Amino acid sequence: MAIHSQFRLLGQRRFLPFYLTQFSGAFNDNLYKNALLLLIAYQTTGLLGLSVNTVVNLAAFLFVLPFFLFSGMAGQVADRYEKAAIIRKVKLAEIGIMTLAALALWSGWYEALLVLLFLMGVQSTFFGPVKYAILPQVLADDELVGGNGLVSMGTFVAILLGTIAAGLLMGLEAAAPIIAVSVLTLSVLGYLAARKVPATGAPGASQAVRFRPLHETRQLIRIAAERKPVLWAILAISWFWFLGAAYLTQFPNFAHSNLRGDETVVTLLLSMFIVGISAGSMMCERITRHRITLAPVPWGAIGLSLLGIDLFFAVPASPEATTWWTLLSNPVYLRVLLDLVGIGVCGGLFIVPLYAFIQHETPQHKRARIIAALNVINALFMVASALAGMVVLGALNMDIPGFLLLLSLVNGLVLIAVWRIRRRA
Template sequence: MDDHSQFRLLSKRRFLPFFLTQFSGAFNDNLFRNVLLLLITYTAGGLMGLPIDVAVNIAAFVFIVPFFLFSGIAGQLADKYEKSQVIRWVKLAEIAIMVLAAVGLWHGWYEALLLLLFLMGVQSTFFGPVKYALLPEVLTDDELVGGNALVEMGTFVAILVGTLAAGLLMGSEQPEKLAAIGVVVLAVVGYLAARQVPVTGSTNPQMTIGFRPLRETWNLMRLAAENHSVLLCIMAISWFWFLGAAYLTQFPSFAQTDLMGDETVVTLLLAVFTIGIALGSVACERLSGHRIELGIVPIGSLGISLFGLDLYFNMPANPVPTDWWMIITDSQHRQLAIDLLGIGFFGGLFIVPLYAFVQQQTPEPQRARVIAALNVFNALFMVVSAGMGILMLGVIGLSIPEFFLVLSIMNLIVAGFVYQQVPEFALRFIVWVLSHTIYRVRHEGLRQIPDDGPVLLVCNHVTYMDALIIAGAVRRPIRFVMDHQIFKMPILGGLFRLAKTIPIGPRNKVPEIYDAAFERIDEELDAGNVVCIFPEGKLTSDGEVGTFKNGVEIIIQRRPVTVVPMALRGLWGSFFSHCGGPALSHLPKRFWSRIELVAGEPVSAEKAAAEMLEQRVKGLRGSGQ
């Protein structure tokens, strides 16, 4: 799996038709919406006698209102009925809406087009939950990040292409008629692709659909709040859309006022930002090792703020008239483009693992409704983003670069709050950094660890980093049992407390800690969790596997569970081992060292014994250290 690119999914029938359906839908949404906005601005000169700025904002509001009204019903439908069938219903509705839109475009009925824009918002509302709920059903766990990355990449590329196509059509002699043909053709293409989406089955056929829009939307919020980690991930995703909407909304004024650029500059800024998000989304799979890796989410948020700050400090002091070529060729203007590319790139790193985490951690029978709740929050945050832009720019009087500076600082504050509330983010970040700087970790046999249910892991103990390396390799959360003295160490102690590590000590010295440890271990196993112990009881002093103590047998006697032996290779001699003196007492001698974590065949509780497990671990470790 590690040797294959995520792009191979585009050759699979279980993914390609869905990808094409999503791409054509996003393309059509943005083509129709932008054509309508441009027609209102440049041809109609307003709408219903309203000023252009008011008419444009009304159009944007009309598209987003359905997410608040109908997301609850949309989530229920996607959970109750077979998802490929729901997708086909939605795409048929798109054809009907676009046929009416084509008539409206052809005859210039702009007020009617506003109603159809509302219906397109309804159609998007019903497509959103089924779109993301389908992915975990057609992709394996190690394909989920790659699949989400391709979907995000395709979505933002479709947004860019739809926006550019709308601009090109407006430059033609008959933009309304060409747009009318285009939206119908794209709707038909989307439906034909949807007919090839594989059948997945219904996840909650007994559910009763409620048709009270506002109440059902409120019920979505309550459902999403049941899992605190998932809720905070939803908030983080919505924060990304808050930032994205804030940047994209200001691009026209930013290009015109602060860069003195023409319309080509606006197009270039939009393209650079969107391409950055697409590239960041695609990079997620490689950086995460084909799995859901929350460790790169803090990297994404930090990158967004750093490039946002750099954008502010690189603004031209005395702007001169600018076009797209000057943005590329002039060093100072080129740095602005690089900053926008960086903000988009790290935004892609930020958002893809979060989407995959929400999909994976949400029970299948309610997954679509949780995704629907996510869509509601996204819409709410984008509305708040627009309000904040009005407040900061119109009332307080900030310049657009100053507004971007405020967004960068706010992003650091929001990120810090989320990571404090969900310690797994910070822990996974540290593990990811370790595994991409000091160590290169190779895994073997980790599928021996059951996907669910209680399991006890036993492993040799070489360095203070062993727990973090194992935590970064194993997909399931692990509760480690470690010497209580480690918790007194200034930095490592904090990390291990963050990881909910179970402290243990000698029975003859700290009996209360000893007894409490076994109680905690039993509670964790009874809850169906993974517990890892280092039966040697201390770090190796010579690189060899020491004698296993009988604590593992006590655990098994109290709670008979499957035991998986594991071995770490290549860590002896590192900065965190006792090689050449006490750990942490000498300078690191090597970086990016190749190490291995190997898991053996599971051992039943009846056969598990300290001596036998010691021999298993020695065999897995082999002759290397």
């Protein structure tokens, strides 16, 4: 078979409509979520009698909660029914949710927006297992790493663009109506793309679908643990989300406290981190030579640790006031940016081969449930990341560079686990 670049997939119907669907969904999720958080933070004095800080954390909790409640059912549905049809129904539900969200934004009914954020989390929970389980059905083995690289790049770029768009739109005088129209329009465009996704068949037609949230979540973990290398790969991916969530969460305060930067510095840090992840994801296909192999993963883990350690030493002890241009033009601050780009690149090298490995090594009739288990564990690790930040930065009074250094050192333990995966795979 002739070997071609992964980008040729973007010209094929078996991949492009799905890619546009998942990109628009990730963009819309982040536009809506970040716009809501900014509305709460800057245009209200709190909701339901609660402080702004409490409501912001409640919003984050409401978006993550559905992954714990409904992932078991979402995995069963994706294994039982035809995946293209599920994608269309999920995107149709998004139109309904965003129609209500548009009305709530237009009228300033913020309490309803919190409920709708929970429903967006439900919608994302049901889309997640299909998103990764469909790839092995539409891609050949020698396309799987490249396809996952494109999906990873698209997801993180959509997160970046959605976050930036929310900030820009919130600066407009008619922010709420414009965002209302935007989220509804994006949901319609996502559904139109979903209508072009080709049918894939339903390999697990006998799989029962039950709504028993806690029981089915435990059952997901049992299914994921049936093959130890797959479970180790899941835990490794979840660790990256722990690490990535820590970086993304700390960027605003890191820019303000440790770099004395303005709002443009926060955006630049986020952009460089995500550009790095996207570049690393795109490099995986060439490095693996189109093979499903975990060879890049240990090198990615080593890079995450070494560059994280260098970042600690790169932060100036007595920073001057900075803007985005200062970071790009001053060699002292440029080192910080280069470390963040490198950390992102190593993150892409780390997670993309692991996703392809999980997809390839799991039975087709259980694949979506194993992806659902991955989503549950990812959510747990991201919650744990937030708690770790609260304990280390709050109770232990460590500064942000020290916290990130600690995580880089702990990452060395993950490197040991990665070598175990490679030996057992």
